[in-house]
Amino acid sequence: MNSIYKFLSLFVIITLFISCSGEPKEVKQTAVQEEHHDENIIELSAEQYKTADIQLGAAEMKALSGTTKVNGMLDLPPQNMVSISSPFAGTVKSTEMLQGMRVRKGQLIAVLQHPDFIEIQQDYLDYKSQLEYLKLEYDRQQELAAEQVNSKKALQKARSEYQSMQAKVSGMRMKLNLMNVNLSALDKGKISSTFNLYTPISGYVIQVNTNIGALANPSDVLFKIADTDHLHAELTVFEKDVPKLKIGQKVRFTLANETKERMATVYLVGREISDERTVQIHCHLDQEDDQLLPGMYLQALVESGSSKVTALPEKSIVEFEGLKYIFVEAEASHFERVAIRTGVTEFGYTQVYFQDNFDWKSKKIVVNGAYDLLSKMSNGEEEGGHAH
Structure with a gap:
């Protein structure tokens, strides 16, 4: 009987031990569950x-509702782009211009030469010399006329010849100015065999259509230079959307090669409808960027001013x-x-x-x-x- 009691006592103790040791595990498990992070x-x-x-x-x-989707391109106003030609026929003696080069106003861009250029200078000096003689003759005839020594016809002839030569010399000076001739040096008898071309604006060279040794005629565009500091966005808007547009509206646009959004403002609304039933809208960029080039395509949204x-x-x-x-x-x-x-x-x-x-x-x-x-x-x- 003692053995049976001992066995039962041992069984109760083990059972109680297992039961007691299980409670912390459940608490611990609950604690772990409470430590789980938010799944979001x-x-x-x-x-x-x-x-x-x-x-x-x-x-x-953002004004996403009430906007007008349009396409367009970056462009330049006429005064910001110049096509440079030679005023007279000549052969290109030298030029260092390359596409993309930055040039400043008045910079030498090409030197040309032609035998006729020398002849023009010689004619100018000849006319100038004749003008001096005719001026003296005209003054002499005026003095004689004052003393009533010569005839009225002689005075008129002297005046006519002098004024005619004066006009020729003046025209020659203007022609030589177009050829950028140093008239001060030429008046001293220094004749040049070449004439220079200079850029009238600052900007970037966007076209070079000549090379050393090439013949340049007055009708040939040798260089194109663009001042890209003042590009504008030229938008093409369908006729049905024109009533939605007003001067001062904001334009959000991106270029074809960018994801960056840029801003512009409607400055002018065209007054002519093209054959494709579209109207041109001229916009000024809110922020200038000298890295932009004329001709770049863009996509734009014109905000109608509705609630954002x-x-x-x-x-x-x-x-x-x-x-x-x-x-x-x-x-x-x-x-x-x-x-x-x-x-x-x-x-x-x-x-x-x-x-x-x-x-x-x-x-x-x-x-x-x-x-x-x-x-x-x-x-x-x-x-x-x-x-x-």
């Missing part, structure tokens, strides 16, 4: 943050299981996934609707790298855990 929170290491190229921004107010909406860049919005989300910075290196609804999308921006209790104005929103965050979060959920 993801943490990145410094390396992951850099690799994903995370960039933060904020929601903006809350919007985010398209790439800041991600989709998962049929719902739209954004990521906001919860704390350093921690990002929270937030559900949103979207509206109209135009020109790289999408209208967004936040939950009523979401203070979006105070939040830093991921505007680049959102898809990397979604991918990392999705991978963590598929593995049955939570992304940390």
Whole structure:
């Protein structure tokens, strides 16, 4: 009987020990469950943050509704582009111009030569010498006329010959000025065998249509130079959209090779409708950029001045299981996934609707790298855990 009692006592003790030792495990398990992170929170290491190229921004107010989509190109006003030709036929003796070179007003761009150029200078000096003689003769005839020694006809002839030669010399001086001849040196008898071409404006060389040894005629455009400091946006608008446009409206545009958004302002609305039923709209850039070139194509939205909406860049919005989300910075290196609804999308921006209790104005929103965050979060959920 003592053996049976001892066995039962030992069995009760073991049972109690097992029961007591199980309670902490349940508490510990509950504690672990309580330590689970929110499934909408993801943490990145410094390396992951850099690799994903995370960039933060904020929601903006954009006029996405009531805008007019148009195409166009960058252009220059006529006074900012010059075509340079030779005023006289000649052979290009030298030039250092290349496309893309920056030139300043008055800079030498080419030297030309032609035998006729020498002859023109010789004619000028000859006419100038004759003018001096005819001036003396005219003065002499005036003195004789005052003393009533000569005839009135002799005085008129002297005056006519003098004035005729005066006109010839004046015309020759103007012609030589067009050829950029140093008249001071020429008046001293120094004849040059070449004449120079200079640029009348500062800017960039956009065309070179000649070379050393080439014959240049007055009808040939040798160089084109553009002052790109004052480019404008020339928009092509369909006839039906013209009533929506007014001077002073803002224009948002991007170039074909850029994602950067630029701004312009409607300055002039064309008054002629083309055969394609379009009208040209002239816009001034809000910020000049000397890296831009005339002829670059652009896409633009002309804001009609209607009420603006809350919007985010398209790439800041991600989709998962049929719902739209954004990521906001919860704390350093921690990002929270937030559900949103979207509206109209135009020109790289999408209208967004936040939950009523979401203070979006105070939040830093991921505007680049959102898809990397979604991918990392999705991978963590598929593995049955939570992304940390």
